[in-house]
Amino acid sequence: MAGRGTVKPHAGFNASDDAGALHKAMKGLGTDEDTILQLLTARSNNQRQEIKATYKTLFGKDLVDDLKSELGGKFETLIVGLMTPPLAYDVELLRNSIKGAGTDEKVLIEVLASRTANQVREIKAAYKQEHDDDLEEDVTGDTGGHFKRMLVILLQASRQQGVQEGNIESDAKTLFAAGESKFGTDEEQFISILGNRSAEHLRKVFQAYMKISGYEIEESIKRETSGNLEEVLLAVVKCARSVPAYFAEMLYKAMKGAGTDDQTLIRIMVTRSEVDLLDIRTEFRRLFATSLHATIKGDTSGDYRKALLLLCGGDD
Incomplete structure (x- = not known):
């Protein structure tokens, strides 16, 4: 899924100019946070690595160390995350x-x-x-x-490739037999099928499962398992259905309710900004009838909010 990120390489990129601008933003009294966040959210990670190398050459200092000493809190965590290779x-x-x-x-x-x-x-x-x-x-x-x-x-990262047409029905039946149709649960079958089949194969298995059992696979997992096993199986199922929808839901959960799970918010915005954040935004809008942009805006503040909204890249 190339080019589904909100952050793209900056067209007129010049590492020396950027390194100079960042150095200037941090030297002397006070820090020009605005310059830092505007610049770094508008560069790709590869470009940030070039800026880091050039900064070292020009000023003999580590850019990330300097940023850490000038910034603080969640804003610092976000910026340092953006400066780290994926x-x-x-x-x-x-x-x-x-x-x-x-x-x-x-x-x-x-x-x-x-x-x-x-x-x-x-x-x-x-x-x-x-x-x-x-x-x-x-x-x-x-x-x-x-x-x-x-x-x-x-x-093990050894999922089968493609769809095994001959196994769709039998996988669905095995899952049904392992859970809904017996007393107790055969977790091994869930683990083996959900862990080893390709996403496209699993999507077909989920359809067949629904026909056989009358339930979505997620409902059965919630009934048949609990705790961390339930969490990991649900995550695998959701990612098989749609990775962007999975992250949209994670972002929503991180911000709804009392208090914000900033670690999750930062982690997803950093790791998906160059991968599929445009698709995550689309799914967010579809699932929650509000935009990711509006939700971040209402849930964060200061330079941290400004940087997150720039990464988000627009309102839907």
């Missing part, structure tokens, strides 16, 4: 979700359910290189039971 950002998300105090299952689920098989393989290799640890071992050491089994399957 692969390194994913590695850091997973590392922090495992190595912090307690395990942040939410982040583990989001990243492993929504990234492509190729991306998962790259993340594993980069994780090994960066931390000299095996991502799978770290994940399994930190989780348990059926939830762990599902994460391990997602980490």
